[in-house]
Amino acid sequence: MIEFPPGLILIFGAILVPILKGYVRLVWTLILPLFAFLVILSLPNGNLFSLNAFGQELQLMRVDQLSRLFSYVFLLASFIGGIYSFHLRDSIEAPASLIYGGASVGAVFCGDLLSLFVFWEITAIASVFLILARKTARARSSAIRYLIIQIGSGMLLFAGLTIRWHQTGNIDFGHIGLDSPGGLLIFLAFGIKCAFPLLHSWLVDAYPEATVTGTVILSIFTTKLAIYVLARGFAGTEELIWIGAIMASFPIFYAILENDLRRVLSYSLINQLGFMVVAIGIGTEMALNGAAAHAFTHIIYKALLLMSVGALLYRTGTSLGSQLGGLFKSMPLTAGFCMIGAASISAFPFFSGFVSKAIILSAVAHEGYFVTWLVLLFASAGTLHYVGIKIPYFAFFSSQPGIKVKEAPINMLIAMALAAALCIFIGVYPSLLYDLLPYPINYVPYTASHILSQSLLLLFSASAFIILLRKGIYPKQLNSTHLDVDWFYRKPGRDLIRYIFIMTSSFYNHLGSNLIDRFERFVYQLYRHHGPHGVLARTWPTGSMVLWVAVLLVAYLLFYFI
Amino acid sequence: MNYNSGKPISGLRSQIPKFVNFQNIFYFFCVLLLVIDFSFITHHETSFDSIPFFYAAFGFFGSVIFVILAVKIRKLLLRAEDYFDD
Amino acid sequence: MSFMQEHLPALQVVLPLVAASLCALFRVGYLSWLITLSSSILSFLVAVFLLLRVLEQGIISYEIGGWSPPFGIEYRVDLINAFVLLIVSCVSAVIVPYTQKSISARFGSTEQSWFYCMYLLVLTGLLGVTITGDAFNIFVFLEISSLASYALIAMGRDRRGLTAAYQYLIMGTIGATFIVIGIGLLWAMTGTLNLYDLASRLPEIKSSRPVLAALAFLTVGVSLKLALFPLHLWLPNAYAYGPSVASAFLAGTATKVSIYLLLRFFFTIFGGATFFTETPLPEILKILALIAMFAASIVAIFQSNIKRMLAYSSVAQIGFIILGISYATETSLTGAMTHMFNHAIMKAGLFLLLGAIMFRLGSVKIEELSGIGRKMPLTMAGFVILGLSLIGAPGTAGFISKWYLGLGALEQGEWWILVLIVSASLLTMIYIGRVVEVAYFREPTDEVVQLKEAPLEMLWPAYLLIAAAIYFGFDTSFSADLARQAAVLLVNAVY
Amino acid sequence: MIPLIGTFFIVILNRFSNFRETVTLITSILLFAAVYKIFICVIDGDRSEFLVFSITTGLNFAFHVEPLGALFALVASFLWIVNSIYSIGYMRGNNEPRQTQFYAAFAIALSATMGIAYSSNLFTLFVFYEVLTLSTYPLVAHRADSNARIGGRIYLIYLIGASIIFFIPALLWTLILAGHLDFKIGGIISDVASPGTTGILLALFVFGIGKAALMPLHGWLPSAMVAPTPVSALLHAVAVVKAGVFTILKVVIYVIGSDHLLQTGASEWLIYLASFSLIAASVIALTKDNIKARLAYSTVSQLSYIILAAAIATPLALMGAAMHIVTHAFGKITLFFVAGAIHTSAHKTRVSELNGIGYSMPFTMIAFFIGALSIIGLPPLVGVWSKLYIALGSMEGENSWVVAVLIISSLLNVAYLMPIVIRAFFSSASETEITNPISEAPWFCVVPLSLTALICLILFFLPGYFESYLAEFLSHK
Incomplete structure (x- = not known):
C-alpha cells in the first residue's frame, strides 16, 4: 500500500533524470509511469490519503473510476512519450515532461480544490519548459504568454477556491456548479485550460512553438486534465453544451486555413475538446462515459498524429504544409501511422475515435439536443477534412518538393506503432475501454446504422474535398498568420502596455525633473538668504543689530501697552 | 498576393493522375454506400436522419459550405507571417 | 561643616572669584590651571551640595553680610537656580581639564594666567547671576561675566576674534543697559530690588505703564543676551572666532544663564504662567523661536566653518528652548529646562571635539576634514554620537528633551508645532550629516593622512560629556525629573 | 528565560569586538542558537518580560518575547548565518575594501534587528529601529564613491526623515492617548481613539515606518541597491524591510488593535494604497533592466502585500502577513544571492x-x-501559503477584490521574474562568452543560495507548522 499520491512517483523520479544517460535514462523514464500504473492498479477505491492543513482536510488520493481512467491514460501517454523522446540529449525536457505528467496524475487524484490548485500550477510551470526548450525567439515569447495565461488560470482557481472556502467553509472538490461567484471563477479557470472559445488562443499560440516531443506531451495533459475537472465539477452545466458546440465548430475554419500542420492539429485539439465539453454539459451518465472515453482515445490518437508530424519536423525541419509533401516514399511507416491516427480522429469505423465519439453523439441525440447534434455532425465532417485528409495529404502525398529524408528514428517509430496499435485495438475491441468508464455502460457502437451513417458522412465529405481541391476552391497553404483572439493581447494589448510604460516613465521623468528643478531653485533661494553671504548669515554690521534692538523694543512696548 | 505563398495549386495537378485509380474505387464505394443506405438501413438517432441520404448530403454539402466559408473568413484574418514579430 | 553648609551660597560665587584673583596674582600658567581646576571642581561640588540641600529643605535664603533683605543683598537658592548652577559649574569642571593642553600650546605662561583669570571671572559672573536674589546684583554679575567673556573671545586664534569680541561687547553692553533700565524702572515703581519682594509687590501694579515698559526693556535685553533671533548676530562670530574652550564654555553656560534670567523675570517675579500668558509675549516668542529654529538651522547647513555651523545650531537650539518656554505649561517647561541641560552638555562636547580637531589639523573647514573619521576615529565617533543627540535620536539626551517639547505642544493641541519641531530636527540632521559624510566617506587629503588621534587629555573630558549625553538619554531621573519639579515652581511662581 | 536574554545580550556585546569572518560566523551561529532556544520556549508558551530600565513616564526600555517577534528573530538570525557564509565568498570574490567595517556594521545591524524583534513597547522598538537605520548607513555607502554617497544620503533622508516627521508624532500621540506605549494584544488605543484619530494615527505609523517602503516612500530602497549584494540580500530583503513591516504589524496588532481597525474601518484607505503600491511597483520592476533594481521594486511590491494584509486586519490576513515575512525573506534573499x-x-x-x-x-x-517561483507564489514553493492566507483574510474582511489585486500582481511577477530564468537557460550566449566561459560562483556563494532555495521548497510541505505556531498568537485576540 503506497502512502502517497502516485503522481509524486513521477515528480520525484524526474529529479534523477538529468543525471542519467542513454538507455538507463530510457528505462528509468519508462519504469516510472509503469510503476505508478501498477501502484494505482493495486489501489482500492476511496479516499486513501489525507493531510490536515489550514483547518481543512486535504484529500490527495481520491481513487474512483473516473480518476482511475484518466490516470491510466496519462501514464500510458507518458510511457509512449518517454519512448518517443528517447533521442533527446537535453536535460530539461525529459524531467519536465515527467514532472508535468506526474502533476497531472496528482491533480486527477485530488479530492479538494487546494491540492488541485497545487498540482494545477505545477503542470503550468513544468509544461512551459517544453515550449522554451525549442530555444527560438518565437518560442520564448510564446512561452511567456503561455505561462502567464496558465498561471492566470491557476490564480483564478485560487481566487475561486478562497471564495468558496470563505463562503462554505470547505473546499471539497465535488460538484461545483455556476451558482456562486467562486464557482464561476473556478469555471473560468478550468475553461482557460480547456481552451474555451475566446480563452483558447494560448493553445494554438504555444503548442506549435514547442519542441518536437514537447507538443506531443503538451497535447496529452493540460486540456484533458481540464476535461476531467469539468466532468467532476460542472457535469450537467447547460452552458457547457453551447460552449462545446462552438469549440467543436469554429476551429474548423482555422484548421483549414492554417499552414503549420502542428497548428492545424492544435485547432483540431480544440475541436475534439468541444465534443467532450458538450458531453459534460449534457451530464448524463452516458454522456460522461462518452466524454471520458473520448478523452482516452483522443489522447492517444492526437499524440499519434503529433508524433508523426513531429517526426516530419524532426527530419525535415519544418512542419509547414506548403513546404512538405511527397514524403510517403521516404517515410512510409510514419505515413502509415499518421493515417491510422487520421482515421482514428476522423472516427472511421474500427478505429478508436469511432467508438468514443459515437457515444457522445448518441447521448446528445438521446437528450434531444438536435441543433447541437447537427453541429457535432458538421464538426465530424470537418475533422475529417482538416485532419483526416489534409494532414496526410499535405505531408505525404501532395507534390514532391524534392526533400529526401530518412525514415523517423526507431524510438519514434516504436512509440508511434504503440499508439497506432492502441488506436486500432480500441477501435476493434471497444469493450476494453468501456470497462474502464466511470459508469456502467451497455453501448454497442458497431450497429449497421452507425457504421453506415458514419461512412457516408466521411466518404461524401472526402469527395467534397477532392472536388474542391480540383476546382481550386480549396484554400491555398500560405505562409501567413491568421488572426485569432491572441491578436487582442498581442497587438492592441501590447501597444497599450507600451503606451502605459511610456506615459508613466515620462510622467515620472517629468515629475522627477520638475521636482528636482523646483528643489534646486528652492535650495538656491535658501542659499541666497541663508548662505554664508545671505542676509540671514550676515553678522558683521553691528548697526543692523542695534536697529533690530530698537525695532523689537518698540514692538514690545507697543504690544505691552495695547 | 504579397505573401510568401506556398506551392501553386497547379503543381498539384500533376500529382492527381496517380490518384485516379484510388479515386474510382472511392467513388464506387460512395455509390455502393448510398445504395445500401437507401435500401436496407433505417436510422433512428434523431428525427432528421431518416431522411434519405441525410448523412451523405450533410457530409458533402457541409464540407463545401465550410470550405467556402473558410475562404471568405480568410480575407478577414490573413496577415503576413511575421505579423506579430517586431 | 555646618558653617560651610551655611555659607555654601556665598562660597559658590566667592570661590571662583578668589581663584581668579589668585590667577591674576601668580601669573604662572600651570599653577593658574591648577587653581582653576580645583576651584571649578570645588564649585561644582558646592553646586551639588546646594542642590541636595534644596531638595532636602526647600529654598535657601542667604543674607550677604548679614543684612536682611530687602535692604541687604540676598542669595536665594531654589530648585530652579540650583539646577542652573549645577549645569554651569558642571560644564566648567569638565572643560577645565581639557583647557591645559589646548591653551598651553598657544599662549605663554602669563597669557595663560590671564586666560584662566578671565575664565574664572566668567564663571563667577554666571554663577552670581544665577544665585543672587537681588535685581541690581544680577546686573553687576552679568557685567562681570560679559566683560570677562569679551576678553576670552578676543584671545581667539583668528584675528577676527578681536572684531567679534568688539561686536559682542557692543551688543552685550546694549543688552546689559536695557536690563538695567528695566530693573531701574521696576525699582522706581516698587522701591525694592530684591526679587522676592518684587515678586510679592509687582502683581498689584503689573498693568501700569512703567512696569510694562520695564518688561519691554527686560525682554529685549535678555533676548539679546540669550541670542534669540533676530538678536543673535553677535553669537556666531563670537563662537566661531574665539578659542574652542571659550566657545565650549560659553555655549554651554552663558546662554543658559540668560534663559534662566528670562524664566526668573517672567515667571517668578511677574506671577507665573498666568501672567506670562496674559501678555502677548508667548506669541511673539513662539514666532521668533520658530524662525530661529528654521532660519538658523538652514544657515548652519550652508556654513563651511564647522564652528560657525555649531554656533548657528546653538541659535536654533535656543529657539527650541524658547519655544518650550512660550507654552508655559509644566510639560513644555520641563522640556525647555531639560533641553537647557542637555544642550549644554552636547554643545560643550561638540566644541571640545572641534577644539581637538583644530588642535591637530589647524582648521575646522568642512572640506578640509575629508576622511578624518579614519584618522581620528575616537574624536569623530564622539562627534557622531553628540551629533545624533543634537538631532534628537532616541537613546540620546537630545531625544528626551525634544520628546517633552513635542509632548508639550501636543498637550496644547498644536500638532503642527510638533511637525515643525521634527522638521527642524531634520535640518539638524542635514548639517550634522554633512560633516559625518565628509569625515567618513571621502578619501583623506594629504594633511589628514598625517594626522594622529587627539591627545587623551582632550578626549576624556569630551567623552565624559558624551557619556552624559547617552546616559541622560536613558536615565532621566536626574535631568528631566528635576526639570519637572523646577517647572512646577515656575508655573506657580513659587519663590 | 531571562538568562536566555542575558546570553543574547552577551552575544551582542561580543559582537562589537568581532572583526573577522570566522568570528562573525561563530557569533551568528551563537545568536541563532540563542534565538532558537527562545523560539522553543515561545512554542512552549513561555512569555517573558525583561525590563532593562525605565526612562521616564511611559518610556520604558524593555524586552518581551512573543511569537511574532520570536519568529522574525529566528528567520533573521538564521539568514544571518547563511548570509555570513555568502558574504565571505562575495567580499573576497569582489575584493571589497574595508571588510572589517562591513562585518562590524553588519553585526550591529543584526543586534538592532533582534532588539526590534524582542522589544516590548513602541519606544524600545523605535530606538532599535533608528539604530538599525544608522548602522546600515555605512553598509549602503560602503563603496564610498559618489553613487554610494548619494544612495546613502537618500537612504538616510528617507528613513530618518520619515521616522522623525511621522513616527515620533505618532509615538507622542499614542502616549497621550493611551498613557503608555507597551504592546498589548488587542491594542492600547482601541478604547480611546475615534475612527478618525485611528485613521490618522495609522497613517502616521505607516508612513513613519519608512522601512516598509510603502509608496510613495519607497524611493530609498532602489537607491540603497548601491550597497554590496550581501547587504541588499540580508538587509534589504530581510532585516531592514522586514523590520519595517514587522513594526507595522506590531502596531496594528498590539497598538491600534486589529479588532479596533476592523470595527472602525480606519484602515480602508491603506488597503487601497497598499494595493496600488503593490501593482505599481511590479509594473516599474518590469521596466528595470538592472537585476538588483528589478528585485528592489519587487521587494517594494512584496512588502505591500504585508502592509495590505495588516490593513485588512482580519486574523487570517494577519497570519498571512506574518507568514509572508518569512516566506518572502527566504525567496528574496535567494534572488539577491543569485x-x-x-x-x-x-x-x-x-x-x-x-x-x-x-x-x-x-x-x-x-x-x-x-x-522566483516562491516570490510569485506558486506551488510547490512556500510563497503560495502566505498568499493563500492573505487571500482568505481579504475574503474574511469582505474585501474580495483584493484577491484580484493578488492575481494581477502574481502575473506581473511572472512577467518580470521569469524572463530572467528564460534568458538564462533558453537563450544562447554571445560569441565572446562561448570562447570565455563563465564559471560557477565560488562555493561560499553557491551553497547559501542553494540552501535558501531548498528551504523555500521544504517549507512548502510544512504549512501546518506555521499555522499551529501562529494560530496560537492569533487566538489570543
Missing part, C-alpha cells in the same frame, strides 16, 4: 546580459528559478 553570485563570477548586473548564463551557472540559476 544577483550577487552573477556579479561575482560573471560581472554582470543587467538582465539583458544574462543570455545563456544558466549553463555556466546551473545551480545558481536553478536556485533563482525556485526563489
